[in-house]
Amino acid sequence: MPGDRNAQGASFSEEAVPHMDAVYRFALRLSGSRDEAEDLVQDTYLRAFRAWEQYSPGTRCKSWLFTICRNVFLRRRERSQRHDAILLETAQDDPRAISREATVFAASRDEDPEGEFFRSIVDDQIFAAIEQLPEEYRLVVVLSDLEDLSYGEIAEVMEIPVGTVKSRLFRGRRQLQGRLYDYALEMGYISEGGDK
């Protein structure tokens, strides 16, 4: 019915459209390309609108859109035959990052025990450091720390158990700290500590 259709359009405009910035940011983190991210956003919104009747009011619309966006991305990636290669690539940690991740707090403890140096790091550098994380860590860090989703919501978007969310978040944050610490050393925000 036209009336229902109009009401559906109105509620979609009200609830889903305001999250477009967040969906775009997530799509950008998924794809690493602005053009692809824009295509993902368009497909996500089209699919979300067609499935709007299935959306249950009360659930968080943003995480529902993220779920659709991730599914659209995975389907596209599968189609492009890069799926296995990327999975293989992201399953391997950067050994340098791993050796670093457990020691950042200890390394900076003498000079900067409360991590004030994080405040000096420019946003672009943080963005770049997040981009370099393996995908499985990058996405949970983005969803938690940039988009403010709960562990439960991330588990739904990523289709993984909450325990896996916690462990990926822990490892991802530690790797990120290692990369930001290296950058802070290079920029002279902090000097190499003796306690390593």
Place this chain on the structure above:
Amino acid sequence: MAFFDSLKRLFGGAGQNGRSGDATSPVTGGSPTASGSTDEAAVAMIPCEEASARLFEYLDGELEDVSEEEVRRHLEVCEACYPRVQFEKHFLEALRRSQDGGRASESLRARVLQSLAGDEGLD
């Protein structure tokens, strides 16, 4: 009474021995067990390692179980863990601050709304 107990915990647990900066040491040096309060003893019973392992859950607001109250209390009063808590807070603040950049462009918005309208969606 609960309010006074909290004050006692805060002042008793956070001001005695100075910051050791050792996030992995047990909370014995700065612990207020000598005063004999049950609450304080509970804080002292949790090793820093255990509390530290739950630190992200604490900062993420994901410590919901009542049994996890001990972790919360520990991290709120333990001097040895204080630098670690601040360290992780500054890290997470830096991440949150960095997200302001990414916005969907006006051309993308127009394109999305146009495709929805074409799908008999929006005006």
